[in-house]
Amino acid sequence: MKFHEMGQTDLLQATNTSIKQGLTEKEVKKRLEKHGPNELQEGKRPSAIVLFFAQFKDFMVLVLLAATLISGFLGEYVDAIAIMAIVFVNGVLGFFQERRAEKSLKALKELSTPYVSALRDGSWTKIQSKELVPGDIVKFTSGDRIGADVRIVEAKSLEIEESALTGESLPVVKQADKLREPDVSLGDITNMAFMGTIVTRGSGVGVVVGTGMNTAMGKIADMLDSAGNISTPLQRRLEELGKILIVVALLLTVLVVAVGVIQGHELYSMFLAGVSLAVAAIPEGLPAIVTVALSLGVQRMIKQKSIVRKLPAVETLGCASIICSDKTGTLTQNKMTVTHMWSGGKTFKVSGIGYEPAGVFTRDDQEIKPKDEKQLEQMLIFGSLCNTSEIELKNGHYVLDGDPTEGALLTAARKGGFSNDWLQSQYRVITEFPFDSVRKMMTVIVEGKDKKQFVITKGAPDVLIERSSHMMYDGKSALYSGEKKAETEEVLKQLASQALRTIAIAYKPLKSGEKPTMEQAEKNLTMLGLSGMIDPPRPEVREAIKECREAGIKTVMITGDHVETAKAIAKELRLLPKKGRVMDGKMLNELSPKELAEAVDDVYVFARVSPEHKLKIVRAYQENGHVVAMTGDGVNDAPAIKQADIGVAMGVTGTDVAKEASSLILVDDNFATIKSAIKEGRNIYENIRKFVRYLLASNVGEILVMLFAMLLALPLPLVPIQILWVNLVTDGLPAMALGMDQAENDVMRRKPRHPKEGVFARKLGWKVLSRGFLIGAATILAFIVVYHRNPENLPYAQTIAFATLVLAQLIHVFDCRSETSVFSRNPFENLYLIGAIVSSIFLMTVVIYYPPLQPIFKTVPITPGDWMLVIGMSAIPTFLLAGQLLTRKK
Numbered sequence: 009m010k011f012h013e014m015g016q017t018d019l020l021q022a023t024n025t026s027i028k029q030g031l032t033e034k035e036v037k038k039r040l041e042k043h044g045p046n047e048l049q050e051g052k053r054p055s056a057i058v059l060f061f062a063q064f065k066d067f068m069v070l071v072l073l074a075a076t077l078i079s080g081f082l083g084e085y086v087d088a089i090a091i092m093a094i095v096f097v098n099g100v101l102g103f104f105q106e107r108r109a110e111k112s113l114k115a116l117k118e119l120s121t122p123y124v125s126a127l128r129d130g131s132w133t134k135i136q137s138k139e140l141v142p143g144d145i146v147k148f149t150s151g152d153r154i155g156a157d158v159r160i161v162e163a164k165s166l167e168i169e170e171s172a173l174t175g176e177s178l179p180v181v182k183q184a185d186k187l188r189e190p191d192v193s194l195g196d197i198t199n200m201a202f203m204g205t206i207v208t209r210g211s212g213v214g215v216v217v218g219t220g221m222n223t224a225m226g227k228i229a230d231m232l233d234s235a236g237n238i239s240t241p242l243q244r245r246l247e248e249l250g251k252i253l254i255v256v257a258l259l260l261t262v263l264v265v266a267v268g269v270i271q272g273h274e275l276y277s278m279f280l281a282g283v284s285l286a287v288a289a290i291p292e293g294l295p296a297i298v299t300v301a302l303s304l305g306v307q308r309m310i311k312q313k314s315i316v317r318k319l320p321a322v323e324t325l326g327c328a329s330i331i332c333s334d335k336t337g338t339l340t341q342n343k344m345t346v347t348h349m350w351s352g353g354k355t356f357k358v359s360g361i362g363y364e365p366a367g368v369f370t371r372d373d374q375e376i377k378p379k380d381e382k383q384l385e386q387m388l389i390f391g392s393l394c395n396t397s398e399i400e401l402k403n404g405h406y407v408l409d410g411d412p413t414e415g416a417l418l419t420a421a422r423k424g425g426f427s428n429d430w431l432q433s434q435y436r437v438i439t440e441f442p443f444d445s446v447r448k449m450m451t452v453i454v455e456g457k458d459k460k461q462f463v464i465t466k467g468a469p470d471v472l473i474e475r476s477s478h479m480m481y482d483g484k485s486a487l488y489s490g491e492k493k494a495e496t497e498e499v500l501k502q503l504a505s506q507a508l509r510t511i512a513i514a515y516k517p518l519k520s521g522e523k524p525t526m527e528q529a530e531k532n533l534t535m536l537g538l539s540g541m542i543d544p545p546r547p548e549v550r551e552a553i554k555e556c557r558e559a560g561i562k563t564v565m566i567t568g569d570h571v572e573t574a575k576a577i578a579k580e581l582r583l584l585p586k587k588g589r590v591m592d593g594k595m596l597n598e599l600s601p602k603e604l605a606e607a608v609d610d611v612y613v614f615a616r617v618s619p620e621h622k623l624k625i626v627r628a629y630q631e632n633g634h635v636v637a638m639t640g641d642g643v644n645d646a647p648a649i650k651q652a653d654i655g656v657a658m659g660v661t662g663t664d665v666a667k668e669a670s671s672l673i674l675v676d677d678n679f680a681t682i683k684s685a686i687k688e689g690r691n692i693y694e695n696i697r698k699f700v701r702y703l704l705a706s707n708v709g710e711i712l713v714m715l716f717a718m719l720l721a722l723p724l725p726l727v728p729i730q731i732l733w734v735n736l737v738t739d740g741l742p743a744m745a746l747g748m749d750q751a752e753n754d755v756m757r758r759k760p761r762h763p764k765e766g767v768f769a770r771k772l773g774w775k776v777l778s779r780g781f782l783i784g785a786a787t788i789l790a791f792i793v794v795y796h797r798n799p800e801n802l803p804y805a806q807t808i809a810f811a812t813l814v815l816a817q818l819i820h821v822f823d824c825r826s827e828t829s830v831f832s833r834n835p836f837e838n839l840y841l842i843g844a845i846v847s848s849i850f851l852m853t854v855v856i857y858y859p860p861l862q863p864i865f866k867t868v869p870i871t872p873g874d875w876m877l878v879i880g881m882s883a884i885p886t887f888l889l890a891g892q893l894l895t896r897k898k
């Protein structure tokens with residue numbers, strides 16, 4: 009018998025599990041061993057060896073290897089071996105960089121794997137979906153992605169979208185009864201939920217019957233393409249630039265070689281020098297360093313509680329000019345407490361904070377007992393019945409499992425003396441129409457002890473006012489006249505303007521045997537009253553909004569809440585400037601996309617919006633040229649999250665669907681975290697600019713030294729192995745360290761970067777060329793000075809040129825740390841950089857002074873006096889340009 013044909017008893021027997029207790033941890037272990045983890049097998053990644061050899065497939069490196077082989081045959085063994093060794097070390101470094109990049113990308117992927125609720129040893133726990141085993145009892149609700157193949161045993165208005173499996177995009181209504189036919193197509197198995205499909209509505213409980221490759225999804229897994237790593241716009245631009253640079257470097261090298269040969273240099277030595285120069289001048293390591301810088305940045309972001317799901321987002325973050333943020337939970341704490349209740353024309357206040365049931369009810373500062381106020385009592389009871397959340401006492405703390413709005417209502421009821429146990433003994437919930445943020449309400453049908461049934465609806469007051477035909481007053485139901493509605497609206501406005509979130513509760517008795525649909529249940533209601541609850545702003549948000557404003561980023565609040573509540577909180581957060589506008593959902597409906605785009609720049613708060621409005625809002629801002637970050641948590645938020653330039657999902661309250669659509673996840677749901685991520689995004693980009701600037705200027709310097717020498721009919725100022733050494737040591741290490749540099753102080757005081765900004769924007773091209781020119785000139789000058797004094801001792805002058813080039817580059821590193829001036833930063837801030845410089849200098853002195861290496865690197869020891877010359881020459885470029893800057897400032 010197939011699982012969908014089984015009744016519950018058969019099913020539990022077949023899977024050997026208990027619906028009340030779930031599996032024991034011991035049993036889970038056993039099953040995990042038997043069935044393996046609940047994962048789809050992915051395509052194979054390149055093995056370490058393949059990755060290692062891939063480092064040497066670069067064209068110029070191959071040419072270099074060939075050249076060394078030739079020099080080996082010609083008897084230049086030392087040269088050949090040394091060059092081989094350097095190429096090898098280069099390859100090893102490249103290999104580790106790429107491995108590291110790959111590993112961190114994998115770690116990122118693991119971080120965003122979905123969690124599921126499973127019943128283990130009698131209690132519900134959140135586990136990673138790969139830990140699921142057959143027999144696990146799982147529950148799922150709207151927005152969840154189903155973790156394994158599950159036979160449903162309980163379904164509440166459950167609808168699942170199975171397009172990943174069947175291609176059918178309309179959700180399928182699911183139910184728990186067994187099916188009679190053994191052979192039904194996948195799309196018709198209404199009592200099963202399949203791995204990878206999405207719950208679009210309602211909730212359910214089920215038994216896992218298939219995991220990993222043994223699921224419907226596993227069977228088609230081969231067809232699924234595990235999308236490769238997408239490269240970021242900058243990476244792509246650098247790749248293109250790399251291609252151009254190869255051509256330029258080659259042309260220049262050919263020029264150097266040609267001029268050299270014309271000047272009478274030996275062809276073979278010019279050839280080897282030329283190839284070494286080409287290898288050094290082509291920034292072949294750039295893409296790998298960029299990836300490492302990006303992924304290291306991503307790791308820093310994880311420490312600051314944001315997970316980047318798509319690498320390009322790191323760059324886009326730095327361009328963000330608008331953040332559209334949800335209010336509840338992101339700008340506020342989402343810790344709700346009912347402080348006011350209004351029913352039957354009376355206003356009550358409730359004391360206490362949090363979910364602890366300690367607090368009293370007062371009216372006009374006099375304590376009252378809710379049990380003496382019939383209508384208030386009814387509101388408290390109904391608020392607890394129309395509720396899917398629970399509060400438990402765990403280790404002395406009251407912990408909420410569920411929605412804070414509902415938690416606040418439960419707590420208020422407990423403060424009034426109505427415990428859950430008592431409620432359950434008196435009432436039975438028969439049907440539930442779950443909350444969704446489009447209807448903005450939730451409904452249950454309840455049966456009392458007297459067998460009488462009635463509807464309870466709770467939701468946004470403006471929605472319920474419209475759907476109510478009657479209202480309870482002094483224990484009696486009266487027609488809900490325009491006057492009474494106006495009174496309710498007035499109270500609502502008063503509560504909302506105190507930044508309180510408001511919920512209305514209404515009900516309606518049912519005739520015996522009446523079984524209304526959701527639409528029928530949620531109309532002609534009788535209004536009971538309003539609850540007002542505080543949800544304090546997160547303390548750090550005000551400062552974060554201010555910082556964003558200074559960084560040229562506008563914060564926009566988007567909320568399903570009442571206009572007045574939204575306005576009051578926006579004011580508290582200083583988010584709404586004097587001339588800023590508030591727009592509500594109705595107006596959003598009326599405006600055409602074009603009209604909205606025209607209006608949207610003045611709007612700071614959108615209230616009473618539905619999720620589908622978010623898409624319209626994102627588009628409007630994008631239409632005006634903004635780069636938009638948009639937060640979201642529900643299923644319906646996914647389209648807007650996808651459309652946004654940076655889709656941001658909530659780590660705690662976010663559904664799987666929202667997370668999957670997003671490029672950034674906030675681990676703590678906090679707005680301030682978006683700000684930190686943007687700051688980090690800007691910094692990462694700036695760091696990439698820093699090392700691009702450093703590497704390219706160094707390369708320009710290296711080429712120019714050789715070119716100058718050839719044009720001036722001088723001997724080779726650097727021997728090939730020295731050039732390769734510079735490429736390996738002084739280029740690689742400091743560039744990596746720049747990639748980990750701290751942000752400049754004003755990084756959050758600049759305007760957002762334009763998304764189309766090119767690599768050489770903001771004068772980077774000029775900086776590279778001018779500095780490269782000066783480095784080249786200083787080096788050749790130092791060479792000429794010494795060569796003229798000792799024309800018979802070429803290695804001496806070459807050593808001086810070598811030392812000057814290295815030092816000039818190492819000093820230049822400090823320039824690269826700032827967009828403005830080398831003096832604007834503390835040089836000892838970046839310890840990696842200090843480490844890189846100290847080790848580069850150390851390695852240079854080893855090469856110059858360690859006798860066994862001298863014949864290999866063609867160096868000779870130089871005197872302290874020479875060092876004065878070297879230091880003087882290598883500092884010239886920095887001081888010349890810094891001096892020029894200073895005079896310009898005056």
Ligand code: ATP
Nearest residue numbers: 334335336413443445448450466467468567568569
């Ligand atoms: P955000 O600010 O993140 O958009 P929100 O909570 O204001 O969140 P929704 O969750 O869409 O937005 O809620 C919209 C309205 O629906 C709320 O203002 C409230 O009146 C009502 N509401 C919220 N939660 C519930 C619930 N669990 N049951 C009934 N009504 C609810």
